[in-house]
């Protein structure tokens with residue numbers, strides 16, 4: 001079978017994709033071209049990859065690539081995804097899939113109209129820990145999930161921050177604290193299969209965290225997501241205060257599965273999975289605290305070499321499977337991507353309104369999503385005349 005030819009938009013995070021595509025021959029991906037309108041980014045890309053280089057996305061779309069990877073600015077994915085699908089290209093898009101509610105609706109419509117494969121590339125679920133947590137949960141060892149925690153805390157010193165947020169209008173200087181919430185939420189959705197239906201959120205402002213940068217946003221948000229199975233997940237957005245870590249815990253009726261935090265350099269935890277079962281577990285021999293070190297599932301040893309704790313390997317694999325089968329990717333399709341975008345966007349509205357609840361529409365339901373068809377409010381500066389909402393709770 002011919003490999004899937006990839007073109008990448010955005011040569012910072014995009015180069016990690018380029019690496020996993022060009023090294024992963026067994027994954028049937030072929031890196032064909034890279035596009036970035038920054039000369040310095042293209043020069044760097046040229047040193048690492050011997051592929052065609054473009055500064056204009058439209059020109060890259062004219063080539064014979066099968067699919068595009070969208071690793072451009074955080075808040076500009078949906079218009080490029082729609083354009084690519086209309087040009088007959090499959091799309092794998094970085095977070096956030098859509099930065100406004102209207103774009104989330106338009107994205108769903110474009111997938112339905114074009115029939116192209118669209119995958120939201122959330123890589124954090126596919127670590128050793130995420131896969132093991134899912135497997136334990138699906139074995140029903142802790143019963144039904146009623147509560148979960150997901151945290152994504154990634155502080156940066158001002159020098160590093162300014163380096164990756166060049167210019168006062170760069171998205172990292174404006175992004176509200178709820179908007180980068182998919183690293184916290186997606187793993188919990190992956191593990192439990194639950195989908196968000198309502199959000200309440202609060203944002204915490206502290207200007208000292210932004211010292212030495214052009215940031216206008218807050219360092220932490222706490223979002224309560226009510227899920228479609230009645231459970232509540234407490235997640236963060238991108239937290240920039242606290243120790244650098246991610247952390248996931250699922251509390252079920254009969255026990256807890258947790259991938260504990262680690263501050264000793266182990267960003268994805270300390271490598272141990274803890275399971276605690278309570279007295280509702282009828283088998284006394286099972287009522288215990290157990291802890292073990294998960295390994296990669298059989299056949300997935302190559303994941304070790306991929307970026308972000310192995311996540312990039314599984315995403316590429318799932319994307320190819322979806323293209324080959326013509327079906328929606330398992331994790332995550334456009335409707336899940338739109339729902340996660342809505343969690344980010346509507347949580348911010350909740351935070352600006354003191355935490356009142358906002359319902360997440362079911363994006364498969366045309367009536368529900370149509371309410372948001374013209375809702376272009378955004379916290380990001382733009383030249384399209386879109387209504388601006390404030391990026392911090394502290395006005």
Ligand SMILES: NC(=O)c1ccc[n+]([C@@H]2O[C@H](COP(=O)([O-])OP(=O)(O)OC[C@H]3O[C@@H](n4cnc5c(N)ncnc54)[C@H](O)[C@@H]3O)[C@@H](O)[C@H]2O)c1
Nearest residue numbers: 010011012013035036037038041071072073074094095096
């Ligand atoms: N999943 C992960 O682990 C992970 C890690 C890092 C970043 N990301 C995501 O990847 C995306 C990119 O992140 P980043 O850190 O590289 O962002 P960035 O802002 O540093 O880089 C974006 C790049 O895209 C280029 N670009 C933007 N619009 C363009 C256009 N219209 N034409 C040509 N080039 C264009 C810019 O020149 C820049 O080089 C973001 O959505 C971010 O959230 C995800």
